[in-house]
Amino acid sequence: MTKPVFIRKLCLYEYEIPLKTKVFIRGVSYATKKGLIIGIEDKDGNKSWGEISLLPPTEERIKNCVRWFEENYNCILGNVDVSSYEIPPEVKFSLINAIEEIDSEKRNNDEITIKTNALLAGDYNVIIKEAKMKNEVGYSLFKIKLGAYSVAESVDLITQIREIIGREKYIVLDLNCKWELSKTLELEERILSKNILYIEDPVRELDELPDYFKLSPIKAGMDEFLENGDLQIENIFEEFSEKIVFVIKPSVLYGTEIWDKVVNNKLCKKVFTSAWETGVGLRGVLKEVFKYIANVDFVGLDTYSFFKYDIIEPPLLIMCPQISSKILKEKFVIIEQRIKLIQIWEK
Secondary structure, three states: OOOOEEEEEEEEEEEEEEEEEEEEEOOEEEEEEEEEEEEEEEOOOOEEEEEEOOOOOHHHHHHHHHHHHHHHHHHOOEEEOHHHOOOOHHHHHHHHHHHHHHOHHHOOOOOOEEEOOEEEOOOHHHHHHHHHHHHHOOOOEEEEEOOOOOHHHHHHHHHHHHHHHOOOOEEEEEOOOOOOHHHHHHHHHHHHHHOEEEEEOOOOOHHHHHHHHHHOOOEEEEOHHHHOOOOHHHHHHHHHHHHEEEEEOHHHHOOOHHHHHHHOOOOOEEEEEOOOOOHHHHHHHHHHHHHOHHHOOEEEOHHHHHEOOOOEEOOOOOOOOEEEHHHHHOOOEEOHHHOEEEEEEEO
16 A cells, blocks of 8 residues: 655656557557656655556557546545555556655665566567577566467467577466457367467457366466456456466556455465556556565566667666566666656746
């Protein structure tokens, strides 16, 4: 629980960062990553930052979020305890992280380390090149985004990557809810010997998930379905819990009923992942990772390696398969030329 703080000043910015290669984010092709940054200042003049990283449909969600701030900024300014306030998860996540950043000097000094996963996304040749490079630096789990690929292309890609990384390392597939059940099952028939750990969002519709669990020998990672808040998910959780890996994006699910139900459940197999945040938002994601590290199986933060540059200096040192909690003690500054002011509100 975050303590109350008097927010004297609230600033809202937008950013757009070019990516090193075009990637499909939830089935949409992107050459840049857009998002929002909030800056807060307390009554003593202390300043800090938070990030709202919005997934597709990005433009629409950015507009909706800006509108929310324009209509509700008064509920943030002043002496407010945002941890218990009814505000959207993305906004609450960014505000709480900004507030905690002000109080960062009091953070625990114990060092914890955790291994992270490699993300393989983009064009076929880019994925092969990245697999070779990330295998050499020591990653042990490789997540391949296949939503835009055919079955034949996917089989070939998985086969090549397995040859590159060997038999001992893990492969995870991400279909981003873009494949029909029949297509997914056809792929599985052809890759059962490839030792796939789980398939994330393996079907297009929630109604298809029970049939997937009954017909597939491979576990399902649940990511986008967790955001729906559909009551049907509850029944699926109970019936097929042993076949589910929960893929949790803190900045998307923070403070929701699903977050509360899953994150503290020691029996659930969990993966914490990023939502394509910059170094500002990734600091917040890492706080949650280290807070719940005893209940987390894997961590996916490799989206960061796809940015041509960051909006903070120095950038986060997570371009390797292991991260230390000491990274959160490092000071950073915003490169203000890389963000654009939208609005300032003051108390």
